[in-house]
Amino acid sequence: MKHLVKSAVVLVAAVSVAVGVFTVQTVSAESSWKPEKPINLVVPWGAGGATDGVSRQTAMVLEGHLGQKIVIVNQPGASGSVGTKNVLDKPKQGLYWTAGAVKDLGVYKVQGLLDTTLDDWHLFLNFAIPNVVAVNADTPYKDFGELLAAFKANPGKIKVATAGVNSAGHTAIEMIKSYTDIDYKHVSYEGGNPAVIATVAGECEVVPQLAKEEVVMLKAGKLRALAVLADAPLSIEGYDQEIPSVKQWIPDFVTAPIYFGIFVPKGVPDEAVATLTEIWNKSLVNDEGLKKFAAQNAMIFDPAAGDVAMKKAFPMVQLDAWLKFDSGDAVVDPSTIGIPRP
Template sequence: MKKLTILGILVLFVLVSTCVVMADDYEWQPKKPINLIVPWGAGGSTDRSARVTADIVSDALGVEIIVVNQGGSSGAVGTNNALQAPKDGLTWTAGAVKDLGLYKAQGLLNTTLDDWHIYTNVAMPSVISVSVDSPYEDFGDLLQAFKDNPGKIKVATAGINSAGGTAIAQIKNYTGIKYNHVTYDGGNPAVVSVVSGESDVVPQLSVEQVDMINAGRLRPLAVLSDEPLKIAGYDEPVPSIKKWIPEFVSAPIYFGLFVPKGVPEEVTYTLNTIWENVVMKSEKLEDWAAENAVVYDPVYGAKAVAKSFPMIQLDAYLKYEAGDLIINPVKLGIPRP
């Protein structure tokens, strides 16, 4: 009986050891660090979600991933640098999938989703917030102020192509409000501008605002989703914008890491495996999502595109009807939602 027990332990040890080797034995074993270009400023939604995901992938792959911030032209500059880099798998980019879907329609960059391998990490909602010193106690107060002072209230975003730019454009589409759009090089500077009193309202993503909300510097008024948003550490859920605009329709904004097509097959095979076995089961990323009031939902490939596409459609026709696109979305395979 004792011999059998020892034998069983030895067999179990061999099996476990074999599994560990197999988990580390990826088809692609890069010998150099990977460059991850974040095409927005440091501290914003793309930067923060990209860094935590890069750490997870780096640990799994056993190679350093260097994050480089290259902002400009609503994300197009850094994205183009990744697109034009050698197709050796060592240069990636990050951002919202909706941006990749609309760069060409906007005339910012000649690329579409078909040019990329998509690996999402989280979905993020936009939150409408003001400084705690603001007179606006709820979104109804703010909406009335927009109507009473057309074009005077300063709305801070990371640009027309940012989630904040899309959010305030959606609200305008439903309500007809006019505002003073003040743009910054990233969501974090936009948030800081409201905290400092330089701007009045910020409609950027929850992850970009959560620290200032919990610090008592921002007052969240509404979230652009069907349900209220719970923020860890904050007393009350942020009410849905549907409380004031019942007909409001939104969609999740999926973020992730993007690898240009044309890289060797072993690169994407390895990343698919890491996403399936590591990222999609990562407690670290799941905990980070909960702490930052975003949705943990990592997927890759066709599933990632399918989940991201509703926001691409919504944003495409919002911009098209506002005259901000140079190509009809239909011509790029983006039907009206």
């Protein structure tokens, strides 16, 4: 894989198990769009994973601003494309949204999973979350170097649990493979939380999912973190070691922030987009509850909407799209759908 432009993710997060306390402030100009029916927020991944968790917490805050219930609907399948297609096909009234990692939404067409691109969506970002390579605590691997050596000594035998092709975890292990030429046995689950639980149970040895999905089991001593896919180490309150950067073993490793958010299909009423944009820029950005939630779960709280959101999230879309193309997992050349190679 040709290495891409560096975009550092520096996360030094204070983590605890408690759920954040949320505050809702009133924004006077938000009255331009008040949905008359509950909004359906389709989470295209299983319950308990990172997308599910950050979507539920963000929805709690948005309900107060919109004066309407937001119903979370988990609809996993085909690496998130099933639930996303469901929203894309609904009437454009502003009552159906989806959520997830922008990099997933951006590469569905590259993989032939769904005929959509980022140009079809309004992006509303909430958090950026890093991947952490962790292992079952009973495995012998004490650091990432030992794990790499084991991969090379046992090609195709060490089981790696992820939330499926196109998930953050699968992208992470494929990125590592592109730099090291390791081989592994991929075991796919319907979400990041099931992948973590499977690793804790001993079904797999390794899980490279998102930090938020691993925090509880790391603190409980059921998982051991070996490396964070970021430019700097990651510190987690309640976990007794600083997680070193993958660059300690792969100095030229390039990564970018994995941004999550809520996605609204284009074609909805302009006043709906304007209202959400105002909420994001004037209220959500200052929400103390969401800030606390981020700190508790090894995440960066970095809300953004519109062009700013696209600029923040696009580097990881490029990285993932070209990773898949260079490894032969793409059916569409990214450059033909507006994703240039950096």
